[in-house]
Amino acid sequence: MSLYTKYRPRDWNSVVGQYYTTEILKSALKHNRVGHAYLFHGSRGTGKTTSARILAKGINCTTLQDGSPCHECTNCQAFDNGNMLDIIEIDAASNTGVDNIRELIDKARFEPNQGKFKIYIIDEVHMLSKWAFNALLKTLEEPPSHVKFILATTEIDKVPETIRSRVQRFDFKKISREDIISRLEFIAQSEGIEYESEALSLIARFAKWWLRDAITLFEQSIVHGKVTKEHITHTFFIIDEGTLGAIVKFIAENNTAAIITTLGKLQERYIDVRLFFEQILFFLKDALYANSESPIFWTYYRIFEGIEAAYGKLKYVPDTNLLLEITLLKLAQKSEPQSIVETPKQETPKKSPSIPEKKEEIIKKIPSTPEKKEENLPSPIISPSRDTKESPITNTSVLSKDFSFAVWLNHIKWEKAVVFQSMKNCQFKIQDTTLTLSFNRKWDFDKVHTPDIENFLAKTLEICFGIMYTVHLVLNEWTPQGNQLAKTADEIF
Numbered sequence: 001m002s003l004y005t006k007y008r009p010r011d012w013n014s015v016v017g018q019y020y021t022t023e024i025l026k027s028a029l030k031h032n033r034v035g036h037a038y039l040f041h042g043s044r045g046t047g048k049t050t051s052a053r054i055l056a057k058g059i060n061c062t063t064l065q066d067g068s069p070c071h072e073c074t075n076c077q078a079f080d081n082g083n084m085l086d087i088i089e090i091d092a093a094s095n096t097g098v099d100n101i102r103e104l105i106d107k108a109r110f111e112p113n114q115g116k117f118k119i120y121i122i123d124e125v126h127m128l129s130k131w132a133f134n135a136l137l138k139t140l141e142e143p144p145s146h147v148k149f150i151l152a153t154t155e156i157d158k159v160p161e162t163i164r165s166r167v168q169r170f171d172f173k174k175i176s177r178e179d180i181i182s183r184l185e186f187i188a189q190s191e192g193i194e195y196e197s198e199a200l201s202l203i204a205r206f207a208k209w210w211l212r213d214a215i216t217l218f219e220q221s222i223v224h225g226k227v228t229k230e231h232i233t234h235t236f237f238i239i240d241e242g243t244l245g246a247i248v249k250f251i252a253e254n255n256t257a258a259i260i261t262t263l264g265k266l267q268e269r270y271i272d273v274r275l276f277f278e279q280i281l282f283f284l285k286d287a288l289y290a291n292s293e294s295p296i297f298w299t300y301y302r303i304f305e306g307i308e309a310a311y312g313k314l315k316y317v318p319d320t321n322l323l324l325e326i327t328l329l330k331l332a333q334k335s336e337p338q339s340i341v342e343t344p345k346q347e348t349p350k351k352s353p354s355i356p357e358k359k360e361e362i363i364k365k366i367p368s369t370p371e372k373k374e375e376n377l378p379s380p381i382i383s384p385s386r387d388t389k390e391s392p393i394t395n396t397s398v399l400s401k402d403f404s405f406a407v408w409l410n411h412i413k414w415e416k417a418v419v420f421q422s423m424k425n426c427q428f429k430i431q432d433t434t435l436t437l438s439f440n441r442k443w444d445f446d447k448v449h450t451p452d453i454e455n456f457l458a459k460t461l462e463i464c465f466g467i468m469y470t471v472h473l474v475l476n477e478w479t480p481q482g483n484q485l486a487k488t489a490d491e492i493f
């Protein structure tokens with residue numbers, strides 16, 4: 001049995017990285033307040049299906065243990081042995097026999113066989129055919145009291161609004177690196193496997209936010225009962241942070257000779273160019289966070305931007321090694337040499353303490369910061385109009401120059417992908433230190449219009465621009481032809 005299967009969570013306490021969601025579901029089970037339909041949304045590997053199974057099992061469990069299934073009662077055991085007829089799992093992605101799905105859903109009106117409820121878990125629900133959706137909708141509109149639905153999807157936009165409005169929705173977050181590391185530690189300790197902490201953090205970095213990949217990598221990295229940094233570095237072509245830091249430093253210092261030497265050494269071993277780009281982008285992301293208030297930020301940002309643009313071209317070029325070399329050399333020749341004094345702390349990126357005199361410099365570098373009060377000065381990103389009813393500014397080109405919202409969106413994309421999705425199509429306007437975002441769809445507006453997310457947006461704006469903005473959200477206030485964040489977003493992503 002693989003470690004992933006062995007350590008697949010069976011109760012709420014072992015679901016990783018979804019604390020609030022699991023607390024709510026646990027509480028619903030405990031207090032017997034389970035709704036009749038749920039929609040779990042999130043990217044792959046975030047624990048949607050696992051949570052759906054725990055919930056389904058819990059609903060039919062006769063002796064719940066603190067809101068989690070007991071694994072002992074007849075119903076729990078039937079589920080574990082695959083004999084639970086009342087929990088019907090459908091994978092809409094692989095089930096092309098649509099009639100079968102419709103038939104299954106149509107049968108919902110019959111009483112459960114052994115459990116209290118008949119529960120349908122429909123994975124990748126957005127893949128259902130029109131007919132199957134209609135059958136589902138019919139049942140959702142007049143749900144028999146003995147039926148519950150747990151729908152899961154990676155693509156919420158493809159789930160019809162008629163379905164979405166009849167279910168309780170939960171968004172599953174990407175799992176943080178810290179959560180992945182602590183899960184790996186737990187598994188290592190339970191299995192009696194020795195490990196180096198650095199090795200686990202390398203795995204977590206390499207697997208990004210995919211817990212399943214991280215556990216698989218961890219398992220593949222066990223050599224003689226140990227997981228070591230050295231072995232991982234060699235097996236998975238991971239470039240150590242010292243080397244990544246050196247390359248970035250050489251770019252900033254225009255030291256092309258050193259770049260060529262370093263790349264040469266790496267190529268002796270073999271470089272997976274895609275992985276190289278991904279690793280250096282993650283490295284730079286941490287560097288940007290760690291230096292958000294320092295002038296070095298702009299050096300890192302320029303390099304980040306250049307490398308990310310090249311990363312997007314990878315699949316179109318025949319010789320990726322050449323693209324890598326040219327990208328690094330081009331970046332090194334782009335501007336005046338700058339020295340990077342400090343190397344970023346990688347494992348726990350924290351904001352460096354603010355240095356007032358340096359902050360001055362940063363503000364100067366941002367074109368037209370809203371701190372300038374002179375109303376008559378033509379300002380590239382601030383709409384000079386005071387009339388809020390007027391349509392937003394139309395000059396987008398200025399926004400994508402020099403410094404733009406791209407860095408902010410990028411930040412949001414990494415931190416909260418779901419919010420990013422909702423914001424991609426909104427329009428924006430800046431007036432003094434107020435940023436107004438106008439949403440076209442109520443669904444997106446509702447998603448972002450919560451105190452937590454508004455705070456998050458204000459905080460990230462401060463991190464990216466060094467200025468406190470007030471974020472104001474409106475629904476459908478402007479005409480569709482305005483500045484769309486997506487215009488800048490698409491240029492980057």
Ligand SMILES: [Zn+2]
Pocket residue numbers: 060061062063064069070071072073074075076077
């Ligand atoms: Zn049970």
